[in-house]
Amino acid sequence: MARKITVGMAEYRVSNDPEDVLCILGLGSCIGVCLYDPVRRIGGMVHVLLPEHIPGQSNPFKFADTAVPALLSAIEKVGASRKNIVAKISGGAKMFSGADTLFDIGKRNADAVREALKSLEIPLKGEDIGGNRGRSIFFYVADGRLEVKALGKDVTVL
Amino acid sequence: MTMVLFEDLNEMQLDALKEIGNIGAGNAATALSKMVGKRVNMEVPLVRVIPLKEVPDWLGGPEKEVLGVYLGVFGALTGHILFVMTIDDALKIMRILLGDMAPSRDQILEMDELASSAMGEIGNILSSSYLSALADFTGLHLNHSVPSIAVDMAGAIVDIVLIEISQHSDYALLIETVFVEEEDRITGYFMLIPDTGSLEIILQALGVV
Numbered sequence: 001m002a003r004k005i006t007v008g009m010a011e012y013r014v015s016n017d018p019e020d021v022l023c024i025l026g027l028g029s030c031i032g033v034c035l036y037d038p039v040r041r042i043g044g045m046v047h048v049l050l051p052e053h054i055p056g057q058s059n060p061f062k063f064a065d066t067a068v069p070a071l072l073s074a075i076e077k078v079g080a081s082r083k084n085i086v087a088k089i090s091g092g093a094k095m096f097s098g099a100d101t102l103f104d105i106g107k108r109n110a111d112a113v114r115e116a117l118k119s120l121e122i123p124l125k126g127e128d129i130g131g132n133r134g135r136s137i138f139f140y141v142a143d144g145r146l147e148v149k150a151l152g153k154d155v156t157v158l
Numbered sequence: 159m160t161m162v163l164f165e166d167l168n169e170m171q172l173d174a175l176k177e178i179g180n181i182g183a184g185n186a187a188t189a190l191s192k193m194v195g196k197r198v199n200m201e202v203p204l205v206r207v208i209p210l211k212e213v214p215d216w217l218g219g220p221e222k223e224v225l226g227v228y229l230g231v232f233g234a235l236t237g238h239i240l241f242v243m244t245i246d247d248a249l250k251i252m253r254i255l256l257g258d259m260a261p262s263r264d265q266i267l268e269m270d271e272l273a274s275s276a277m278g279e280i281g282n283i284l285s286s287s288y289l290s291a292l293a294d295f296t297g298l299h300l301n302h303s304v305p306s307i308a309v310d311m312a313g314a315i316v317d318i319v320l321i322e323i324s325q326h327s328d329y330a331l332l333i334e335t336v337f338v339e340e341e342d343r344i345t346g347y348f349m350l351i352p353d354t355g356s357l358e359i360i361l362q363a364l365g366v367v
Contacts, residue, residue, distance in 0.1 A: 008211045009320060026220030026313020029321060049321045062324060095318055096228045096306035102238070103306075105321055134314020136221060151223065151310055152267060 004138075007032070010062035012046040014074050018142035024091075025136045029106035031064065031091040031113050031129075032137045035071055035122065036144040037080035043141040044075040050105070051112035064112035072120060087117050088126040088146045088158050090137045097132065106130065126158030164207045164329040164357070174364045175350075176205040178295050179333040182288030182348070187337055189283045194254050196339060203335040203348075213316050213330055217242055217347060220313030223267065227281030228306045228318070231289065234298035235359045237352035240319045241285045245309065247344045251280055254339055269309050281305050288333075288348055296363035319351050 004021045007013050009030065013022050022045040024032045031048045046067045053063040060066035076082060092110035096103050110129045117124055128135070128148045138147040146158040167175070180203060187200040214220040223245040231237045243251075245266055252260035252273075261273040269277075282305045293300040308315055323330055333348040352360060361367045 009317070010211075010324065024313075026214060026311035026315075026317075028310070028314030028317035030317050049317075049324050054325060093314065095308045095310060095314055096226070098228075098303070098306040100228075100230050100303065100306070102230075102318060102322055105318065132308075134310040136311070 007045050007047045009047050010049055010059050012044060012061045012067070012071055012074060014042070014044040014071075014078050015141045016040070016042045016078055020141040022139040022141065023137060027091045027135045027137060028093050028095045029091070029109065031089055031109045032139075033068060033071065033113055034088045034139045034146055035075050035080070035085050036088070037075065037084040038086065038144050039084045040079055040081060041141060041144075042075050042078050042080040043139060043144060044071050044080075045139050046071045048109060048113060051108045064109055065116050068113065068116035068122075069120060072122070085122055086125040086144070087122045088139070088144075089113055089124065090128045090135055090146065090148050090158070092129045093134060094130070094132050095134065128156055128158060164331050167207065171361055171366045172205065172207070174361075174366045175331065176203070178291050179203045179205050179288070179335070179348070181295065182291035182333070183335040185291055186284045186287035186335070186346075189287050190251075190337060190339075193283070194339070196254075199338045201336040201338065203333050205331070205333050207329050207331055209329055213320060213332065213349075214313045216332060216334070217312040217316070218244060220311060222312040223309070224312045224315055225266070225277055225281075226308050226310075226315035227277070227285055228308075229285050229289070230303035231300060232302070233300040235300070235352060235356035237350065237356050238319055238322060239285050239289060239302070240316065240349040240351070241281055241288075242312070242315060242347045242349070243345065247346070248277060250342045250344050252276060254342060255280070267309055269307070274307060278305055278307050281307055284346060285348075288350075292350075292360070296360055298359070298363050316349070319349060323351050
């Protein structure tokens with residue numbers, strides 16, 4: 001029986017239990033970053049809010065540039081091997097249309113996540129990013145697949 | 159000057175903000191009454207400072223289908239207003255206002271032209287009712303941007319403002335208001351997100367620093 005584990009804003013979860021499904025419900029401009037070791041079947045997901053770390057804030061999982069390395073060390077601690085690890089990402093939508101710079105945060109988040117993965121040399125195996133719809137995402141620890149569901153649309157599998 | 163955050167507010171300051179919520183809701187009910195030509199009442203709003211991650215739960219869960227109206231606030235202070243209601247309640251308002259002309263649930267979900275212009279108008283009226291209460295109460299000169307509307311999952315609609323708040327705080331100010339028209343009860347959630355330093359301006363203007 002699959003067990004759904006919700007990852008809240010600025011939180012992360014790691015699992016090596018093939019029954020576990022890590023998920024974020026109602027993802028908008030935030031990004032869900034999934035790291036996976038397909039050999040040892042260990043997965044981790046983080047729910048990122050902002051592109052860059054703000055000095056004085058203690059939670060690294062809120063910011064793309066600190067969340068990706070923090071998630072990497074978290075899944076390594078559980079036994080994931082660096083050389084196996086791949087990434088899948090989703091989110092970063094522009095929910096409201098208009099000129100307000102606040103609305104562009106989704107794109108900035110996506111760019112910062114890609115940059116962080118690149119600098120850690122983690123291959124990006126799949127992404128469903130941008131657009132103007134919210135998503136619910138489900139990351140299966142058993143096989144590393146990422147299911148993306150938007151309102152009124154069919155499921156996309158990454 | 160140290161920065162004042164929602165979680166730091168004392169009882170008196172919260173009461174002052176609640177009073178603005180009250181008057182804003184009253185203005186909104188009056189505006190709705192004028193639009194429909196019938197009496198629309200409202201219940202005393204619930205004003206809460208709640209942790210960011212609980213906001214979607216207040217709206218019925220992160221996947222609940224909701225309508226969100228966003229306005230940028232500028233002038234004497236800067237910030238953001240987000241007004242949220244469930245699609246079911248948006249549909250009730252449409253039916254009260256437009257009768258048989260009201261768009262269907264599917265039309266609202268797809269945000270076709272009729273639905274988006276009707277909802278834009280309603281969102282504009284309700285949001286500016288709250289904003290004018292804030293302006294009247296504080297004596298501050300405030301303007302707002304053209305409203306932006308979106309229909310989607312609650313989590314996705316609110317995360318943009320939660321992102322904004324999370325840069326300096328982990329709490330949000332949520333005002334819940336129930337409008338009553340005959341048998342219909344319509345719940346609206348109003349979130350006020352002042353930019354850094356703007357909450358002090360409000361408290362100062364209210365004389366409750």
